[in-house]
Structures are given as structure tokens and as C-alpha cells.
Amino acid sequence: MQARRCAMAVCAHDGTNQGPIPKMLLPFEYAFRNLSRRPVRTALTLFALSVVILLVFIVVAFIRGLEQSLGDSGDPEVVLVYSVNSEDNLENSSIAARTPALLTASLDGALERFGIKHVSPELVLGTRVSSANDPVGLGLLRGVTLNAPLVRRAIRLEEGNWPGPGEVMAGKLVAAKLGCDESSLAVGNPIDFEGRTWRISGRFAAGGTAYEAELWCRLEDFQSATKRQDLSLIAMLLKPQCSAAEVELFCIERTDLELRAIRETEYYASLEQHYQPVRMLAWLVVWLVSAAGVFTGLNMMYGAVAGRVREIATLQTIGYRRRAILLSLVQEGVLLAAASSLVAGTIALILFNGLAVRFTMGAFALRIDSISILTGCGVGLLLGVLGSLPPALKALRTEVASALKAI
Amino acid sequence: MRIVFTIVVLCSLLTSLLTSIGCQPNKEKAPTARAAGSAFVLAEEPGEAIPVGTAKESTKDGDDVVVLGLVGGSTKPFVEGLAAFTIVDPKVPYCADEEGCPTPWDYCCQIDAVRQNIATVKLVDSSGKPVMQGARELLPVKELSTVVVQGIAKRDEQGNLTIAAHHVFVRPGK
Numbered sequence: 032m033q034a035r036r037c038a039m040a041v042c043a044h045d046g047t048n049q050g051p052i053p054k055m056l057l058p059f060e061y062a063f064r065n066l067s068r069r070p071v072r073t074a075l076t077l078f079a080l081s082v083v084i085l086l087v088f089i090v091v092a093f094i095r096g097l098e099q100s101l102g103d104s105g106d107p108e109v110v111l112v113y114s115v116n117s118e119d120n121l122e123n124s125s126i127a128a129r130t131p132a133l134l135t136a137s138l139d140g141a142l143e144r145f146g147i148k149h150v151s152p153e154l155v156l157g158t159r160v161s162s163a164n165d166p167v168g169l170g171l172l173r174g175v176t177l178n179a180p181l182v183r184r185a186i187r188l189e190e191g192n193w194p195g196p197g198e199v200m201a202g203k204l205v206a207a208k209l210g211c212d213e214s215s216l217a218v219g220n221p222i223d224f225e226g227r228t229w230r231i232s233g234r235f236a237a238g239g240t241a242y243e244a245e246l247w248c249r250l251e252d253f254q255s256a257t258k259r260q261d262l263s264l265i266a267m268l269l270k271p272q273c274s275a276a277e278v279e280l281f282c283i284e285r286t287d288l289e290l291r292a293i294r295e296t297e298y299y300a301s302l303e304q305h306y307q308p309v310r311m312l313a314w315l316v317v318w319l320v321s322a323a324g325v326f327t328g329l330n331m332m333y334g335a336v337a338g339r340v341r342e343i344a345t346l347q348t349i350g351y352r353r354r355a356i357l358l359s360l361v362q363e364g365v366l367l368a369a370a371s372s373l374v375a376g377t378i379a380l381i382l383f384n385g386l387a388v389r390f391t392m393g394a395f396a397l398r399i400d401s402i403s404i405l406t407g408c409g410v411g412l413l414l415g416v417l418g419s420l421p422p423a424l425k426a427l428r429t430e431v432a433s434a435l436k437a438i
Numbered sequence: 439m440r441i442v443f444t445i446v447v448l449c450s451l452l453t454s455l456l457t458s459i460g461c462q463p464n465k466e467k468a469p470t471a472r473a474a475g476s477a478f479v480l481a482e483e484p485g486e487a488i489p490v491g492t493a494k495e496s497t498k499d500g501d502d503v504v505v506l507g508l509v510g511g512s513t514k515p516f517v518e519g520l521a522a523f524t525i526v527d528p529k530v531p532y533c534a535d536e537e538g539c540p541t542p543w544d545y546c547c548q549i550d551a552v553r554q555n556i557a558t559v560k561l562v563d564s565s566g567k568p569v570m571q572g573a574r575e576l577l578p579v580k581e582l583s584t585v586v587v588q589g590i591a592k593r594d595e596q597g598n599l600t601i602a603a604h605h606v607f608v609r610p611g612k
Contacts, residue, residue, distance in 0.1 A: 115512060276520035280568065283517065283524055284558045287596040291512075 055351055057359040065339075065363055073367065076331040080371035080414060081378075083324035087317055088379035088407040092397040094313045096388065100395035101303040104240040105296030106268075109182055110140075110275045112282065113264040115291040119301060121155045125261045126290060128152075133288070134265060138281055140273035144181075149268035151175060151182040154253050156263070160209055160224040160246065162216065168209030170224065171245045171393055172199075174253030182266045185240050191218040191233025194248050198232035202243035204394040207387030222246075225256040241299075244393030266295070321410050328418015332364055336422040343426050344434030353427045360423035361416055368415025372408045379407065476576040478521075478561050478569075480588070480607040487586045490599070491527040491555040499593040505601055508532075509583045510543030511556045520560070521569040521576055525585060527555035532582070543581035557599040559587050559606070566602060577606050584609040 066073045112134060117124035131152045135141055142149040153175055160170035177193070180186050194200045199222060206213045221228050229248065237243045254260060269275065275294045282290040293301075336343070346356050376399075384399040487506040488496070497503050507525025509515050510532065516523045530551045533539035545552045561569045561576060569576065579585060589603035 274519055274570065276517050276522075276570070279517045280520055280522050280558075280560065283512075283522065284560075284598060284600050285594075285596070286511075286524075286553065286556055286558070286598050 056355045057346070057351060059362070062359050062362040062366060066366060072331070072334065076327070076367055077371050077374070079327045079331070080324060080368055080411070081374040083320055083327060083414065084368075084372050084375035084407055084411040085378055086320045087324075087410045088375055088399060088403060089383055089397065090313050090316050090320065091403040091406045092379065092383060092399050093388065094310055095398040095400055095403050096395045097306060097310065097390070098303065099239055099398055099400075100241055100393075101299045101306070103185075103238060104242070105294070105299040106182075106184060107294065107296045108142075108269050108271075109295040110267045110269060110278045110292050111264050111295050111298055112267065112278065112290055112292045115282075115289045117291075119298070119305075121263050122157055124155075124263045126264070127288070128260050128262055130262065130288065130290070131265050134267070134278075134281070137285075138278060140267070140269050140277050142268045142270050147178070147181065149178065149181045151178045151266040152250060152262045152264075153179070153266060154250060154257070154259065154261075154263050156253075156257060158224050160222060162209070162211055162220065162222050165209065165211035165215050168211060170205065170209050172224065172253065173242075173245050173247050174250040175247050176250050179247070179266075182268045183237070183242065184268075185238040186242065187236045187238075189234050189236050191231070194232045196249065196252060197227070197229055199229040199246050199248040200233040200235055201231055202245050202247075203234060203236050204243040204387045204396065205246055207389050208244040208394040210389060225253075227256050239396065239398075241393050241395070244395070317406070317410070321414065324410070324414040325417045328364060328368065328414050329421060331367075332360070332419045332422040333425075336360065336426045340426060340429060340434045344429070344431045347427075347431050348435070357420075357423050357427060360426075361419045364419025365412060365415035368411045368413075368418070371414075372411030375411065376404060376407060379403075478576050478604070478606055479578065480586075480605045483586055483607045483609070484588050484605075489527045489529060489555075490525055490557045491529060493557065493591070494554065494597065494599050497591040497593065497599065499591060501591045503587075503589065503591045503601060505557060505559075505587045507557065507559075507585060507587070508543075509579055509581055509585060510545060511552055513541050513544045515543060515581060516573055519570065519572060521571055521573045522558060522560040523573050523579070524556055524558050525587065526552055528584065530555050541581075557601060559585070559589075559601050559603050561606070562589070562602045562604065578608050579606075584611070 111121075112126070112130070113121055113124040114126050131150050135148050135150055153173055155174075156172050157169055158172055159167045160172075161167040188200070189203070191200065192198075201216045201222075206216055209216075216222070216231055216234070218231055218233060220231050222231055223229070224246075235243075235247070267278065269278075275292065278292040282288070282292045343356055347353065379399050383397050386397045387394050388397060484504045487504045490505055490507040493503055493505045505525070506528065508528055509523055509525055511524040511526045515525075526545060530545060530548050532545050533542040533547065535542075539546070559573075561573065563569055573579060577585075586607040586609070587601050587603045588605040588607075589601045592600040592602060
């Protein structure tokens with residue numbers, strides 16, 4: 032096949048046949064074999080590109096994890112009522128303990144089943160937490176009543192029991208938040224905060240939401256430990272036909288209570304907005320890492336093409352069009368980049384997917400989801416194209432006659 | 439190498455363009471023409487309007503009132519999805535433009551004064567129920583608009599004043 036193509040090409044150039052130069056492409060194996068001709072260079076480039084693409088995967092997984100943690104945390108049917116003076120920070124919020132009763136008495140919006148209103152009074156606090164074997168870390172505590180799981184519908188008790196007196200249950204990302212060993216938070220282990228020793232009664236998951244980085248205990252125990260009588264917020268699950276605007280109207284009518292009501296989804300959307308600069312910075316890192324990857328690819332391809340000037344000129348002489356040679360060189364780059372994407376993607380999925388990351392508001396897990404894979408592999412393939420185009424174009428611009436004499 | 443630089447410059451320009459589009463602040467919602475034609479809007483200013491502070495001292499539950507105030511009192515004075523908002527007595531100063539405060543209508547420097555000089559306005563239908571539509575869709579108002587509200591006062595034991603408004607006049611200007 033190769034011989035037949037060469038023969039046709041020579042025929043086209045020697046002037047005996049005046050027909051058009053056939054539109055031949057270099058065989059796919061040509062690019063593949065060229066990569067295996069220089070195994071060390073190829074392996075090193077594969078490694079370098081894999082590292083670059085892996086970094087892209089990790090940064091995108093960080094962004095996706097942060098977005099999902101905040102995006103999934105809000106329930107569209109839940110309204111949060113908290114102090115108007117807290118500046119959207121629930122830990123700063125302080126409302127009177129009688130507010131839940133006042134709210135349920137004044138409004139008919141809360142869902143009620145079997146005589147129980149789905150209203151959860153909560154006290155939230157960031158405080159120092161230490162376990163038996165680990166140093167002190169800053170933990171996020173939430174004092175709750177038995178109504179909490181009625182309103183926080185993502186909560187799933189995975190191990191142990193709901194906290195009793197002097198007990199606390201830990202979210203699955205608490206270890207990452209506290210920077211301690213996972214075994215320290217095993218059910219039955221002691222944990223210290225607010226001058227008391229508590230026993231871990233259970234572990235819970237919350238569908239990847241921000242609650243997974245929290246420790247939950249009984250509201251009255253927490254109020255007693257912190258010597259506080261107030262609440263941070265009230266979470267209220269609305270009836271299907273009820274609007275959050277009615278709760279909001281109650282809050283602005285009762286100016287003496289200094290309350291503010293907001294849909295939980297809007298609250299977490301505002302937090303997401305707060306972290307917008309971090310996201311922008313992370314996307315900038317993706318661009319910078321990708322640019323570094325392009326230069327890695329360029330470096331490799333310049334090196335690869337520089338030693339093949341005669342070969343490229345020969346290919347032109349025997350009839351292959353510049354476009355075909357260019358395509359073959361790009362093919363080499365893309366092949367390598369695709370292999371690197373696969374390697375990086377596999378490593379990212381095995382080692383980094385679900386890895387807990389400590390963050391200011393708690394902790395979240397890195398997410399190698401469809402968007403991360405699409406971005407990572409897309410960047411990888413783009414590196415292959417962008418990295419191989421300039422050196423290939425440069426090589427093809429060289430005069431065939433002088434290129435054939437090149438050493 | 440020129441091609442590389444061209445590609446890098448193009449990518450940077452594209453990024454900057456996308457970033458600048460994404461970061462554009464929301465333009466302040468201008469009062470709509472439809473709002474100006476709403477049944478709640480008064481064409482002429484009703485006479486003898488009393489400022490919010492005076493209304494809080496002198497009105498009783500169920501009184502017919504005409505109250506003057508500026509839309510504000512918090513960072514979000516409008517209730518989304520329901521025709522209600524808060525107004526503050528015009529005597530309470532708010533941050534001047536040159537101070538560069540992004541939300542002067544929250545009266546952040548006058549919190550104590552606002553407590554005594556704030557009222558809630560809710561537009562009600564003929565049956566007295568709040569209208570389930572944003573106030574900005576019904577009235578040509580925005581934050582710090584001066585409004586004259588005509589309606590019935592609702593007082594509670596804590597001294598809060600709510601006006602169940604049937605008509606609102608919006609003074610031209612700010």
C-alpha cells in the first residue's frame with residue numbers, strides 16, 4: 032500500500048504524468064510508530080502532559096466540589112429565619128428563643144404532619160474541638176432538636192444513633208474539617224468542646240452538602256454548654272402551596288424582632304457568590320496550568336520535529352502534501368495528549384475523587400464528575416493540537432531542497 | 439513562535455472578555471412602564487401626608503392614613519413575590535452619594551433612628567389580602583424612591599406600623 036502510494040507520488044512529480052497530485056494522507060500507523068521510535072522522549076512527554084492534565088482535573092474538581100457543596104445545601108422548600116443584623120453569617124445571628132413559637136403561631140406556612148410543625152430551631156457556632164489523640168481544630172457545631180431531620184431532608188444517619196444527652200453526631204467530612212484522623216471520630220469515642228467531654232453517638236451523611244462538615248448535638252445541651260438562651264436560626268419547611276414571601280412579610284412587619292427570612296437556596300446562592308473570587312482564581316489556575324501544558328507540548332514537538340526535517344522534506348518530495356504531513360504531526364501530538372488525558376483521568380478518579388478538602392465554611396469533597404472529565408480531557412486534547420501545530424508549521428515552511436541537505 | 443504568541447494573546451483576550459461579561463454588575467432595575475399604569479398608582483399626590491415617624495406616634499389601629507416615606511430600611515426593602523416594602527421617615531439621613539456606599543437605602547449608620555421611623559407598606563386587593571406580585575412590577579419604585587402611601591394603619595402591641603395600602607403616589611426624582 033505504502034509502495035503504491037509512493038509510486039503514485041513519484042509519478043506525479045517526474046513530469047510524465049500531468050494529472051493532479053493525489054490527495055494522500057499519511058497512514059495512521061505512521062504517527063503511532065513515530066511515537067514509539069523515541070520511547071524515552073515519548074514517555075517523558077507523556078508524564079509531563081499527564082501531570083499538567085492531572086492538575087487541571089484537580090482544580091476543576093475543587094471548583095465542582097465547592098459549587099456542589101453550596102448548590103446542593105439549599106432546599107427550595109425551606110426558609111431560614113435569622114437575625115437581620117447577622118450580615119448573612121448564621122454564626123453571628125442571635126434571635127430570641129421564643130421566636131419559633133411566635134412564628135408558628137403567626138404564620139400558617141409551615142408544613143405540619145401528625146401534629147408536628149416542620150420547624151427546626153438551631154444554634155450554630157464555630158468552636159475549638161479536640162479529640163483524644165488529635166490536636167485542637169476549629170469545628171462547626173449545630174445544636175438541633177428532633178425536628179431537624181424533618182426539615183433537613185438530606186440527613187441520613189449512617190452509623191450509630193441520634194445524639195442523646197451529652198452526645199454528638201459527626202458528619203462524614205468532620206475529620207477533614209478538624210484535620211484529625213477518621214478513627215478519632217468513631218462511634219463511642221470522646222470529643223471535647225466548650226469545656227465538656229461529649230460522646231460520639233453516630234455518623235451521618237447529608238448528600239454532599241455543607242452539613243457533612245458539622246457536628247450535631249441536642250439544642251438544650253449545646254445552649255447549656257455555651258451558656259446561651261438564644262438561637263441562631265429557624266429553618267422552616269413550607270407547605271407546598273405556601274410562599275416564602277409570606278414569611279418574609281412577617282419578618283418585615285415585625286420590625287421589633289429584627290428578623291430576616293430567606294429561602295435556603297438563595298442563602299447558599301449568596302454564599303456561592305461570596306466565593307466567586309475563589310472560583311475565578313481557580314479557573315485562572317486552570318488557564319495557567321493549561322498554558323504550561325501547551326508549552327510542554329510545544330517543547331516536545333519542536334524537539335521531535337527538529338530532528339525530522341529531512342524526513343518531512345522526503346515525505347514532501349515523494350508526493351505527500353504539506354497538509355497531510357501537518358495532519359500527521361498533529362495526530363502525533365493528539366495521540367500523546369489523549370493517552371495523557373486517560374492516564375490523568377484514571378489517577379484523578381482513583382486517588383482524588385471524593386477527597387475531603389478543608390475550607391473556611393467547613394469541608395467539601397473533590398468531585399471528578401462529568402464536567403471535570405469533559406474539561407480535563409478537553410484541555411488535554413487541546414494541548415495536543417496547540418502544542419504540535421506551531422512546530423509542524425515551522426518545519427513545513429523550510430525549503431524542501433535545503434531541508435533534504437539538513438544534518 | 440509568532441503563532442504561539444498570537445494563540446496565547448487570543449486566549450487571554452477571550453478569557454478577559456468572558457470574565458468581564460460574567461462580572462458585570464446587575465443593572466439597577468428601572469421602574470417599568472407597566473408599573474406606572476398600575477391601578478395602585480396615584481396620578482396626583484394626596485394632601486396632608488404625614489411622615490412615618492409621626493404616623494408611628496399618632497395613628498391607631500384601623501385609622502385611614504396618608505404616610506410619606508422613602509423606600510428603604512434594610513439592604514433588601516422589597517419582598518420578592520409579594521407587593522410589600524418598608525419605608526423610612528425622610529428626616530432620617532442616609533449615606534450621601536459621595537460616600538460611595540453601595541446600599542445607602544439600608545441606613546447602616548442610622549440603625550437606632552430607623553427603628554423608630556420605619557413602617558411596612560403592603561399593597562392589598564379589594565378583599566384586604568396582600569397582592570402576590572412584586573411591588574416593583576406594580577409601582578414605578580426603586581430603593582430610596584419617595585412615596586406617599588394611602589391606606590389603613592395596622593398597629594400591634596410592639597408599636598410596629600403596617601399600612602395596608604390601596605394607592606401609592608411616587609414622587610418624581612430619586
